[in-house]
Amino acid sequence: MRTIIAGNWKMNKTIAEAVDFANRLREKLAGKTGIPEVIVAPPFTALNPVSVVLRGSAVLVAAQNIHEADHGAFTGEVSALMAREAGCTYAIIGHSERRTLFGERDERINKKLSAALAAGLHPILCIGETLQEREENQTERVIERQLNEGLNNLGNDDIEKIIVAYEPVWAIGTGKTATPSQAQEVHRFIRGWLAKRCSGELSQQTVILYGGSVTPQNAGALMSQPDINGALIGGASLDVESFVRIIEYQFTQGV
Ligand code: PGA
Numbered sequence: 001m002r003t004i005i006a007g008n009w010k011m012n013k014t015i016a017e018a019v020d021f022a023n024r025l026r027e028k029l030a031g032k033t034g035i036p037e038v039i040v041a042p043p044f045t046a047l048n049p050v051s052v053v054l055r056g057s058a059v060l061v062a063a064q065n066i067h068e069a070d071h072g073a074f075t076g077e078v079s080a081l082m083a084r085e086a087g088c089t090y091a092i093i094g095h096s097e098r099r100t101l102f103g104e105r106d107e108r109i110n111k112k113l114s115a116a117l118a119a120g121l122h123p124i125l126c127i128g129e130t131l132q133e134r135e136e137n138q139t140e141r142v143i144e145r146q147l148n149e150g151l152n153n154l155g156n157d158d159i160e161k162i163i164v165a166y167e168p169v170w171a172i173g174t175g176k177t178a179t180p181s182q183a184q185e186v187h188r189f190i191r192g193w194l195a196k197r198c199s200g201e202l203s204q205q206t207v208i209l210y211g212g213s214v215t216p217q218n219a220g221a222l223m224s225q226p227d228i229n230g231a232l233i234g235g236a237s238l239d240v241e242s243f244v245r246i247i248e249y250q251f252t253q254g255v
Pocket of ligand 1: 008167171172173174175211212213214232233234235236
């Protein structure tokens with residue numbers, strides 16, 4: 001099973017800062033074996049410069065968002081093809097900040113997934129419940145709705161290209177991490193949903209990341225859960241040292 005560590009920089013880093021980070025990351029990971037696959041998601045302005053620095057390395061680049069149309073009068077937006085051309089292999093889709101701050105709903109996220117796939121990008125589909133939904137015992141219902149509607153009309157050929165990221169909204173940027181067993185429970189539910197909707201094989205092969213206040217301190221415990229295949233990291237991915245410590249979590253546990 002693949003393991004992936006992805007850093008979502010959100011609206012952080014100028015081009016100069018992003019290029020410096022990419023150079024240092026490349027240097028630190030050069031020649032390392034036995035580490036997870038690594039992805040960074042810079043802001044749009046830095047996508048191409050970062051891709052150029054990372055070309056030929058094992059680190060791949062993701063867009064943080066894309067528009068669902070190919071082109072047109074959508075001021076301020078970027079298409080999947082444009083992100084691909086800028087050097088992206090992946091696109092984060094449906095991040096909770098896009099859902100809550102920019103009003104993206106499951107139907108729109110479904111269109112963005114199709115657009116990303118059509119452009120040859122691998123989507124990282126983010127799903128997760130709010131604190132209120134968790135407290136009202138709605139977690140599984142919310143996850144199920146986000147999967148049903150987000151993946152609506154997509155066949156197994158498409159779904160097998162998608163990475164799922166479970167990010168409980170209450171854990172994002174709050175310092176409150178889901179406990180390893182809370183996260184595992186939802187990851188197992190997601191895998192069960194994939195087995196029913198797609199196939200047992202596809203369910204077993206799908207990479208399911210955990211996101212929400214992951215740090216070098218808690219990464220190892222989260223990653224040791226059977227259905228957690230890596231992490232999507234915000235805050236702790238902005239510092240190259242801390243990001244690399246998470247990438248090397250299996251070597252630095254307890255340090
Ligand atoms: P965080 O963000 O690690 O800062 O909680 C995670 C995310 O939004 O992907």
